[in-house]
Amino acid sequence: MMPQISSVIERRLLVNYRVAPEVVAGLLPAPLRPQLVGDWAVAGICLVRLGQVRPVGLPGSIGVRSENAAHRIAVEWDGPDGVESGVYIPQRDSGSSLNVLLGGRVFPGVHSLARFDVKESQHDLHVAFTSQDNTTQVSVDVHTVDELDGSELFPDLATASEFFRQGSVGFSASRDGHRLDGLELNTAQWQVRPAHATAVRSTYFENQTRFPSGSATLDCTLLMRDVPATWRVTAPMRIPAIA
Template sequence: MRQPRLSSVIERRLLVNYRVAPDAAARLLPGPLRPQLVHGYAVAGICLLRLGHVRPAWAPKAFGLRSENAAHRIAVEWDGQDGVESGVYIPRRDTASRLNVWAGGRLFPGEHGRAHFEVHETPGQLRVALATWDGDTRVDVTVEPSDELRGSELFADLAEASHFFRGGTKGFSATTSGPHLEGMELRAGTWHVEAGRVRSAASSFFDDPAAFPSGSATLDCALIMRDVAASWRPLPAMASEREARPAD
């Protein structure tokens, strides 16, 4: 069945980014993907995404749905037909929406787990916490908007960070249906991000010493995107050279 292109509004997209030892990131990737390096580090993180007006591109905006979502992601590159391409590998997707859990991998690419979200937003602070229903993953992040990007060892300034993430709009994830990766591409009508200052961040994924030995994953920076019209285009499946653990 042909999967439809989706339209939506990114009401809030919070990217919490970690600089990661390349060997630690590589262990989590299926071939043919490899870590995309910045100043010798792999780049990984959590995308905490609230989408509004999600619907097939042909449907009126009034029929769209709203949901809280999370994706753990690793910046990757691979050899495409026209040279090296870049994007993200998503080892885990979670959502508060029962419909997204059912439709992911069926009506659109990307299988989802179910999670409970707590969100508190004020003009000066944003807190997003989640706990997955399977008990495997917990996240609790508090970020304040900032006038500039401070303290990052990955990016010199906000413009450099924005340019990097704008180039990573193709996302691939494992699937339970076979040895291939499902893909989805984000196409934003405009691209504008704000810097964030992380006040606290806890992640059972990045704090797991089995996946990330001590010192191999360090919190680096946060970026915020708000109120951006966006569409999501299914990509052709990518053959996987070795099996990766799909989202639960």
């Protein structure tokens, strides 16, 4: 079992889409189903820079740093004590060759290698990446704002923050395709702030075979910075084999 991992979330940008539930349902392995907010499913991209990554108990000075991305879908399933919620992660990318080597082996989540381009100031942020095989391209530009505005999913920042806080367990397909491996984010300093997107491009969400025209709409962007966090492996979830 992998030990708990300490880190600092130096930056975590959540780019969130509202999506037709029937479209999302077709992307999920059983027993997962879309977690709905009103009439919508929720999906998106997490663009995260992790620093001081190391086993719990070791000093942060020996930790490593990496840029990473995860395409995510908010999901729920029936657990032993009732309905549980989290996120399904169909794709992970990383700028770290170490993460690519160890992902799906030492810790959950098979990663693809990608080239990242980041420009950041106090109020403006540009994060872009291209997968090494050029099949996935993402580019996001945002600037911070004082209030969440224009979201059809969430009436205010507090509601949005709580929704994503509760989705702390992420499940990714294992290398054998017969289970989902889980990784849980824990922090005592959860805090998000709203951001306004000035430009977003994602070949994942623009793929009309996956998301027919009009089925996925950018809803809101949220930003976390400088949050200490630990990561814990959870029990895997058995699924039918993924082709």
